[in-house]
Amino acid sequence: MAPDVVIVGGGPVGLFLAASLLQEGISVRILEQRTERNLHSRAIGIHPPALDALDRVGLAGAMVQEGVPIRTGLAVSGGKTVASMSFNTVSEAFPFVLALPQHRTEQLLEDRVLSLDSGAIVRGARVTGLYDDGGRAAVVVEPSAGGAGQRDFCASFVVAADGARSQLRKVLDVPVCTKAYPDHYLMGDFAESGDHGQMAVLFLEAGGIVESFPLPGGLRRWVVRLGTPAETADAHRLAGLVLQRTGILPDVETNTMMSAFSVRSTLARRTVAGRVLLIGDAAHEISPIGGQGMNLGWLAAHALSPLIRRGVAGEPVEGQLKEFDSGRRRAAVIARRQSEVNMMLGRPLPAPFLQLRNLAIGAAASVPAVNRWTARRFTMQ
Structure with a gap:
């Protein structure tokens, strides 16, 4: 039939x-x-509107039970916190981004x-x-x-x-409408290192952004922006770049996944x-x-x-x-x-311009209404 x-x-x-x-x-x-x-x-990353939809098919509960709810995001530069963002107000049912x-x-x-x-x-x-x-x-x-x-x-x-x-x-x-971007990344999962717990962290550094997200099982994902496409997805190179830009060294022996990608968008x-x-x-x-x-x-x-x-x-x-x-x-x-x-926020900048950008981000994040609005935008509200 x-x-x-x-x-x-x-x-x-x-x-x-x-x-x-x-x-x-x-x-x-x-x-x-x-x-x-x-x-x-x-x-x-699973955002609150998607969790609402997944709840309609009886899966949001199981996913939340297995995943890591990210309730706070930090922007860090030079070892200092530039801004923080709470997702507590983005949704009544799912006030977080779920990492699974x-x-x-x-x-x-x-x-x-x-x-x-x-x-x-x-x-x-x-x-x-x-x-x-x-x-x-x-x-x-x-x-x-x-x-x-x-x-x-x-x-x-x-x-x-x-x-x-x-x-x-x-x-x-x-x-289709296709756009290519001058943004290339190395990405890998390692055992948790550092003390950021269940927070997402964006390291805004002169050499380019480093993103860090908690995962289930005591793992943390690291994503590093590159200036040119990576020839290979190399865990040693990724760990070295993370150390160079953030002062944190992921344990290469614990690496479970590596990927390299360049960015494009395609809209039908x-x-x-x-x-x-x-x-x-x-x-x-x-x-x-x-x-x-x-x-x-x-x-x-x-x-x-x-x-x-x-x-x-x-x-x-x-x-x-x-x-x-x-x-x-x-x-x-x-x-x-x-x-x-x-992607624009993660591109390299000379030190003076990086400081200006960080000051602007910190100033905006310090305004509660702007912080809440930005949190909703980042979580697809």
């Missing part, structure tokens, strides 16, 4: 949408090209999906084609090696949640193409600095879910999908601007 909805991509956004639809009685098939989950700990590794987030989401439908996820399925007759849509799937021949998956709606290099977006020939010119819908990184790739991308995808899925339910029930939803498209693209532009501000 054909499902109501086919979701291409079994990452956090596709899994969340599936859970949201399944618990409302909408049948779903998730087509995931990977045969195993990627255990690389990428996105870690993406692979664990995905596992909890997958468990929820499978508890609703044990056959909802099809792994080793590579989508190679698509067609849409206006009433139903279908994808052409090429199975992994050793599987049967090609097959079609038909549904009332197809949702592309297949990442920043979305194959479905290419098949649809959706134009449209997220609705007939019966095919784009969400997550397929619709908007945002800089990881600030941790907005995954959260933005969840909020899009949360907004899309009731529209899909109405469409599956036979209600006309074309106008609502048009509003969804414009609203989500507008939200992506706002998120991109916020990420650009975050």
Whole structure:
């Protein structure tokens, strides 16, 4: 029997949408090209609006229990605190940013999906084609090696949640707006060192920003801005740069994850193409600095879910999908601007200009109303 909805991509956004639809009685098939989950700990920050959405599928409690609630952020320069920010007023239910590794987030989401439908996820399925007759849509799937021949998956709606290099977006020939930035980073997870506990810390230094976030299991993530792309993700180099800029030396022997990345953003010119819908990184790739991308995808899925339910029930939803498209693209532009501000604050500055910037940040943070407003902006309110 054909499902109501086919979701291409079994990452956090596709899994969340599936859970949201399944618990409302909408049948779903998730087509995931990977045969195993990627255990690389990428996105870690879950913001309050996303936790509200995750609570609707019964997962926020479990995530909060496993993660680290970050209730305070510090800006430090030259060993002195420049400013502090409390997240206590950003949400009544979730007054913090939750740090939880993406692979664990995905596992909890997958468990929820499978508890609703044990056959909802099809792994080793590579989508190679698509067609849409206006009433139903279908994808052409090429199975992994050793599987049967090609097959079609038909549904009332197809949702592309297949990442920043979305194959479905290419098949649809959706134009994108791409920006590259002069910002490059090394990132790694090490055993906790220092005395910052559950606080997030931004070290605003002349050589460029160093970001530090607590993780479950007594770990801390370090992110260092570079002037040029890193040739390799080297733990010794990262630890040395952290020591040079902050005076803290992460223990290389405890390193559990390393990554190097350069920043770009990609915004799709449209997220609705007939019966095919784009969400997550397929619709908007945002800089990881600030941790907005995954959260933005969840909020899009949360907004899309009731529209899909109405469409599956036979209600006309074309106008609502048009509003969804414009609203989500507008939200992506706002998120991109916020990420650009975050990156700008972390770029190197000569000492005199660094001092002026730090004074300005400290002065703004000392005004309670400005501090609260900034905290809400940083947590996607």
